[in-house]
Amino acid sequence: xxxxxxxxxxxxxxxxxxxxxxxxxxxxxxxxxxxxxxKKRLQKGGVGVPKLIKRFKTIGKxxxxxxxxxxxxxxxxxxxxxxxxxxxxxxxxxxxAGEWVKMDGEMITTNDLNWHCREIxxxxxxxxxxxxxxxxxxxxxxxxxxxAYTKSGTPDIRVxxxxxxxxxxxxxxxxxxxxxxxxxxxxxxxxxxxxxxGITTFGIQGKGEIIERxxxxxRKKLIKVNGIxxxxxxxxxxxxxxxxxxxxxxxxxxxxxVLDKEKGPEVLEVNVRPGLSIQICNKAGLKARMxxxxxxxxxxxxxxxxxxxxxxxxxxFEKVEExxxxxxxxxxxxxxxxxxxxxxxxxxxxEVIRQGKHRVVEVRGKVDTGAFRSSMDRVLAExxxxxxxxxxxxxxxxxxxxxxxxxxxxxxxxFWLKGRKIMTAVNVADRxxxxxxxxxxxxDLEGFLVSAKKT
Amino acid sequence: xxxxxxxxxxxxxxxxGLKEIVAEEGNLSEQTLQVLKVEKWNGFNSLRYGIxxxxxxxxxxxxxxxxxxxxxxxxxxxxxxxxxGLSGYGIFMPTMIAVTFLNTGILGxxxxxxxxxxxxxxxxxxxxxxxxxxxxxxxISLMFIGLGTFGLMLGSQYFKNVIDLSGISxxxxxxxxxxxxxxxxxxxxxxxGEAKKLTLGTLLLAISGAVVMKITWLQETVLLNPELTVxxxxxxxxxxxxYTGMRLTEIKRFGKAIRK
Numbered sequence: 001x002x003x004x005x006x007x008x009x010x011x012x013x014x015x016x017x018x019x020x021x022x023x024x025x026x027x028x029x030x031x032x033x034x035x036x037x038x039k040k041r042l043q044k045g046g047v048g049v050p051k052l053i054k055r056f057k058t059i060g061k062x063x064x065x066x067x068x069x070x071x072x073x074x075x076x077x078x079x080x081x082x083x084x085x086x087x088x089x090x091x092x093x094x095x096x097a098g099e100w101v102k103m104d105g106e107m108i109t110t111n112d113l114n115w116h117c118r119e120i121x122x123x124x125x126x127x128x129x130x131x132x133x134x135x136x137x138x139x140x141x142x143x144x145x146x147x148a149y150t151k152s153g154t155p156d157i158r159v160x161x162x163x164x165x166x167x168x169x170x171x172x173x174x175x176x177x178x179x180x181x182x183x184x185x186x187x188x189x190x191x192x193x194x195x196x197x198g199i200t201t202f203g204i205q206g207k208g209e210i211i212e213r214x215x216x217x218x219r220k221k222l223i224k225v226n227g228i229x230x231x232x233x234x235x236x237x238x239x240x241x242x243x244x245x246x247x248x249x250x251x252x253x254x255x256x257x258v259l260d261k262e263k264g265p266e267v268l269e270v271n272v273r274p275g276l277s278i279q280i281c282n283k284a285g286l287k288a289r290m291x292x293x294x295x296x297x298x299x300x301x302x303x304x305x306x307x308x309x310x311x312x313x314x315x316x317f318e319k320v321e322e323x324x325x326x327x328x329x330x331x332x333x334x335x336x337x338x339x340x341x342x343x344x345x346x347x348x349x350x351e352v353i354r355q356g357k358h359r360v361v362e363v364r365g366k367v368d369t370g371a372f373r374s375s376m377d378r379v380l381a382e383x384x385x386x387x388x389x390x391x392x393x394x395x396x397x398x399x400x401x402x403x404x405x406x407x408x409x410x411x412x413x414x415f416w417l418k419g420r421k422i423m424t425a426v427n428v429a430d431r432x433x434x435x436x437x438x439x440x441x442x443x444d445l446e447g448f449l450v451s452a453k454k455t
Numbered sequence: 456x457x458x459x460x461x462x463x464x465x466x467x468x469x470x471x472g473l474k475e476i477v478a479e480e481g482n483l484s485e486q487t488l489q490v491l492k493v494e495k496w497n498g499f500n501s502l503r504y505g506i507x508x509x510x511x512x513x514x515x516x517x518x519x520x521x522x523x524x525x526x527x528x529x530x531x532x533x534x535x536x537x538x539x540g541l542s543g544y545g546i547f548m549p550t551m552i553a554v555t556f557l558n559t560g561i562l563g564x565x566x567x568x569x570x571x572x573x574x575x576x577x578x579x580x581x582x583x584x585x586x587x588x589x590x591x592x593x594x595i596s597l598m599f600i601g602l603g604t605f606g607l608m609l610g611s612q613y614f615k616n617v618i619d620l621s622g623i624s625x626x627x628x629x630x631x632x633x634x635x636x637x638x639x640x641x642x643x644x645x646x647x648g649e650a651k652k653l654t655l656g657t658l659l660l661a662i663s664g665a666v667v668m669k670i671t672w673l674q675e676t677v678l679l680n681p682e683l684t685v686x687x688x689x690x691x692x693x694x695x696x697x698y699t700g701m702r703l704t705e706i707k708r709f710g711k712a713i714r715k
Contacts, residue, residue, distance in 0.1 A: 007701060010709045014537055015699040085643065115586055122589035129640075186646045210711050280712040 009285025011276060019252055019290075023162075024272050028249030032270040036079045036135055038247070045246030047239060048266040050075070050258075051138040062117050062134070067110045070136075072100065076116060078125040079133040084181035086125030088116055089139060104152050104180075140266065143259035145231055148218040149173050153180030156258045157193070157230065159240035160274055160286065163251060163296070166237045166308040167289040169193040170278045171200060171230065172256075173214070182256075184277050189214060191225050192282030196313030196423050198233025201226050204281040232264055234305070239265040241304045254278075284312075302390045310393060310412030313423040315446060327418045328449045331367050335438060336360040338414040343385030360416065365438035367450050374424065375439040376413065377431035386411050393425055417448070502681040516678070521554070521668075523677040526688045528553050528664040530695070535660060537695050540704030543657030544637045552634060552657060553664030555627040561662055563620050567607065567627065568658070572635040574603045579639060597632070604628050 011019070024032075031037045042049045053074055056062045072092035081087070089103040090113075098110045117134045119125070126132035146155045153174030160168045170190045174180045177187030184190050184207055191200040191214075203211040203225030213222040230236065240255040247270065254274025257265050279286055289312055296307065339345050339359045345352055352359050361384060365374075381387040392409045413426040417440070424444050431437050496504045506519055529550045535541045543549040556564045578596040585592070604623075611620035634657060641650035667673065677684045701709075 002706070006713050007706070007709060010701075010705075010712065012699065012701045012705055013540075014702065018699060119589060124589055124643075185649060187648075204711075208708055208711060279709065283712050283714050285709075285712070 009288035010279055011286035011290070013276060015287070016273070016276060020273050023251030024253070025249030028247055029272050031247050032250065032253065032272045034079055035077060035081075035269060036133065038267075038270050039135075039137075041247050042243065042267055045242070047242045047246055048260075048263055050140055050260075050266055050268070052135065053138060054136040055079070056117060056121065056134040059118060059121055062114065062121070067113060068097065073139045075137050075139050076113065076120075077135045077137065078120040079135050080127060080130070081120075081125040081132070082127060084183050084186070086116075086120055087181075088113070091139070140258050141261040143231060143261050146173075146259070148216050149214060151176065151217070153178070153182060154258055156182050156256045156268055157236055158190075158271075158274065158278060159237065159255050159257060160278060161240050161244050161253055161255060162290050163293055164241055164244050164301075165293050165296070165304045166195060166240055167293070167312060168278055168282055168284065168286055169195060169237075169240075170281050171228070175205070177206070184275060190277060190281040191228065192278070192284075193230060194314040195237070195308045196310075198230040198236070199226070199314075200228040200230070201314060202281050202283050204277060207277050208280065210280070230259075232259060236265045237305050237308065238301055239267060241301050243267055243270055245301070296394045300390075303393075306391060306412050307393050310423055310425045315422070326447060326449055327420065328451050329367065329418060329445075330451055330453075332436070333365050333367065333417060333440070334362050335365045335440070336416040337363050337384060337386075337438075338416075340385050340391070345385060346383040355416075363415075363438045364436050365417075365440045366436040367440045367445065369442045369445065369450060371439060371441040372443050373410070374413075374426045374441040374444050375429045375431070376411075376426050377434075377437035378428050379432065380437045381411060381428050386413060387428060396427065417444070420447070500682060502685070503679070506678070506681060520674045520678050521557075523681055523684055524668050524674070525550065525554070527673075527677065527684065528668055530688050530691050531664055531667055532660050533692065534695055535663065537698055538702060540702035541656050541660060542653060543660045544634070544641075544653055548634060548637065549657050549660035550664060551630050552661035553668060555630045556661055556665035557668060558622075558624055558627045559620065560618070561665060563618055563623070564627070564631070564661075565658070566618070567604070567620065567623065568631045568634060570603055570607055571600050571628075571631045572638060574599050575632075575635045575639060600628075600632055600635075 020029075031041055036052075036055060039049050039052055043052075053070070054065065056065070070090075072090055074090050076088045076090070078086040088108070090100045090108070091103055092101050094100050094107055100108050100110070100113070102108055120132055120134045123129045123131045140154060142154055149155060150173050155171060155173045158170050158172055159166050170192050172182040172184065173189040173191070174182045175188055179186065182188050184204070187206045189211065190204045192202045193200055203214065205211045212225060214225055215221075216223045236257055236259070239257055243255045244250050244253065250270070250272065252272070254271040255267060256269040256271065258268050260266050276286070292311055293307060336353070336355065337360060339352065339361060345359075345361065347361065351361055353362065354360075363380065376386075378387065387409065391411050393412055395407050395409050408427045408429055410425050410427045412423070414421065414423045416422070422444050429439075431439070509519065510516055529546055532543070532546055532549045532553075536543075536546070552564070558564075559567055575596050578599045579592075582592045582595060587595075608621050608623060611618060615621075634654065637657075638650050638654045641653055
């Protein structure tokens with residue numbers, strides 16, 4: 001029943017309201033709240049953003065603007081709008097001069113566009129009705145992969161970044177209920193995304209309705225919410241972390257990213273008060289993840305993403321469990337450890353095996369359910385190229401059963417056990433004098449049974 | 456639905472009990488004045504001493520009580536928000552509407568609000584077609600609201616035994632207009648559901664605030680112990696202000712996110 005302990009992992013609204021103030025400076029918040037300033041900053045810092053065509057601050061400038069110079073393919077936005085309101089997307093010119101075709105196929109005239117811009121300037125769509133400015137930017141060409149899930153509107157990916165480490169992500173899909181806006185509050189669909197693989201996990205519609213299936217328009221049937229792979233996942237995460245590098249004073253943000261067919265990930269918006277429903281569609285708590293990296297900081301882009309990948313990856317055994325029986329393993333098992341891309345392992349060639357597109361090395365591992373984390377020999381880790389600066393997640397104090405304490409680096413490792421892929425954080429120890437160079441801790445043994453029978 | 460039922464129930468109770476409460480209040484002020492008079496200034500009761508002086512100079516006792524109760528109601532509203540999860544349009548709106556309810560009565564206030572909301576929705580819908588500038592549109596909308604309120608005051612004369620709205624002050628009307636504006640705004644910028652939720656929340660918070668404000672015992676207590684009232688308000692708000700735990704409604708919300 002109701003177990004309060006299980007709620008500790010979640011970031012509550014009360015706490016979010018404090019953290020966003022504590023982790024984001026006034027300057028950072030001011031930049032993030034203005035789409036125009038965000039765009040300028042990101043552009044300067046080399047982060048992809050939809051290209052700005054024009055910006056109006058006054059009606060005077062608007063009146064002399066020549067709409068007919070535009071070719072179509074543009075978006076009109078209020079600079080300080082929120083919740084996706086006041087946005088008009090124009091796909092192309094209409095048949096006659098002064099006519100335009102919107103995304104949903106409806107006609108709109110230049111007069112209508114002018115009137116809409118005046119409304120934005122008067123502050124109809126800004127917070128507290130303050131006078132606003134108008135942004136006209138290039139329309140994003142939606143990545144074909146997303147076209148299957150939405151009729152109108154652009155799906156985007158919300159990544160929460162904390163201390164330069166991506167800690168949670170979701171795919172937001174506009175629905176008819178949300179009127180083409182990718183905003184959960186308005187009834188859009190949110191799908192949780194596994195940070196390690198970029199594959200969707202659970203789903204939610206609106207602010208709290210759990211869904212298990214969504215409609216695939218290409219295949220014309222309902223499909224499961226899990227198992228959708230986001231293309232260019234690594235670049236998406238990189239873009240999200242880059243935002244924190246480029247805009248100063250942002251320690252806790254939600255970055256909204258769209259995938260352009262040609263240009264790849266582009267940042268739509270930066271949100272300093274990201275919604276909390278992302279926890280529901282990921283079925284995971286932000287608080288627990290934040291605590292995990294509280295005293296760490298992404299040293300650089302590479303490190304931040306490595307941390308996310310190895311600390312917050314999903315284990316897909318739940319799904320596997322349904323299909324196949326729980327696997328039984330022996331106390332001693334051969335595992336296959338992945339060698340990082342582009343690294344020449346300090347081993348004989350015959351030891352390195354190809355497995356699909358990866359190179360792996362077979363290592364004998366000993367099961368130790370008394371240990372939490374798995375552990376790996378220092379020399380072996382060095383040989384496999386796993387003990388480089390970039391791959392060390394952090395260093396931790398460990399107490400061995402003999403009461404000795406020492407500082408051990410924790411590294412990200414990908415390995416296969418009985419054909420099951422495991423991405424995990426492993427600590428590095430001196431196992432020179434031991435026969436098995438790899439110790440399998442119980443954290444990585446979820447979904448396995450250990451047999452004590454003699455073989 | 457529950458919220459509406461509750462509202463109607465409270466409104467009904469309110470109308471029945473209104474006369475007795477007002478009568479009691481009259482007595483209360485005199486009694487309180489009697490108690491206040493024996494006060495001697497000793498530093499710790501400066502506020503109470505000041506109140507005695509003010510009352511002697513002709514300041515209305517009810518105004519003083521209202522001033523002291525305002526932060527109490529605001530504390531109640533913030534407590535309901537941060538601990539329970541009941542949301543309205545900020546904190547001032549529910550507090551102000553609570554005071555408005557004192558003037559109009561809860562049922563009267565709800566009728567007034569419904570009327571204003573209806574008129575502004577209707578005029579917005581009509582004005583959209585004219586494609587006017589933003590502010591002239593609002594002006595026309597305001598005019599309709601003014602006329603409508605006037606009509607309501609006039610019309611309520613004929614139902615005097617049920618509800619009397621002839622004594623509505625202009626401030627009540629203005630605050631109700633503000634609330635109706637927030638509703639239309641939220642409906643535009645967020646969603647209909649959100650607007651309904653927040654408006655209902657505001658009314659609910661305001662009603663609970665108004666109910667608390669009407670408690671004779673509380674009125675008496677704050678007037679007799681102004682220093683204690685100030686202290687309790689500060690302490691309570693410090694406690695609520697530092698609370699980072701869950702709101703009651705979040706138990707349901709995040710319950711869905713727990714893996715079995």
